Amino acid sequence: QVQLAESGGGLVQAGGSLRLSCAASGRTISSYGMGWFRQAPGKEREFVAGISWSPGSTSYADSVKGRFTISRDNGKSTVYLQMNNMKPEDTAVYYCAAHRRTYSSGRGLADFGSWGQGTQVTVSS
Numbered sequence: 001q002v003q004l005a006e007s008g009g010g011l012v013q014a015g016g017s018l019r020l021s022c023a024a025s026g027r028t029i030s031s032y033g034m035g036w037f038r039q040a041p042g043k044e045r046e047f048v049a050g051i052s053w054s055p056g057s058t059s060y061a062d063s064v065k066g067r068f069t070i071s072r073d074n075g076k077s078t079v080y081l082q083m084n085n086m087k088p089e090d091t092a093v094y095y096c097a098a099h100r101r102t103y104s105s106g107r108g109l110a111d112f113g114s115w116g117q118g119t120q121v122t123v124s125s
Contacts, residue, residue: 002027002114004096009119012086016123020081022096022116029053033099034079035112036070038092038121045095047107049081059107063089086123093118 008020022034035050049070050059058070069082079096099106100113 002029002032002098004098004114004116006094006096006116006119009094009121011122011124013124014086014088016086017082017084018086018121020083020094020096020119020121022079022081024077024079024098029077029098030074031102033057033104033106033111034070034072035097035099035107036079036081037095037097037109037112038090039095039118040089040092043092045109047109048094050107051079052103052105083121086121088123088125090121091123092121094121 002024003026005023012018030053033052036048037045038048039045048061049068051070051072067085072079095118096116097112098114
């Protein structure tokens with residue numbers, strides 16, 4: 001089992017930036033794809049960004065392309081989500097997740113088997 005813990009959420013003004021961190025423990029995750037999801041009140045949990053453990057393999061929801069960047073630090077078993085030019089519609093609880101299988105792909109909820117507890121991100125106007 002992989003334990004995931006998000007941090008870095010908070011309140012930011014529109015146009016500002018935040019960097020979320022996802023620290024993994026309990027198991028080596030260097031061979032697992034990782035992703036960020038978010039869930040706003042009354043909304044379904046949605047895919048935000050994903051990264052495989054191979055160079056250059058990233059994926060983003062259309063709504064965040066050009067603004068958010070997902071990255072990883074293999075030595076720290078940590079995944080980051082750099083969020084720039086934030087908008088009020090980015091307000092949500094952000095969750096880090098790990099794929100169910102090594103070297104797998106996919107951005108659907110069912111593709112991910114381990115989840116963090118989430119961190120609140122609020123963007124004010």
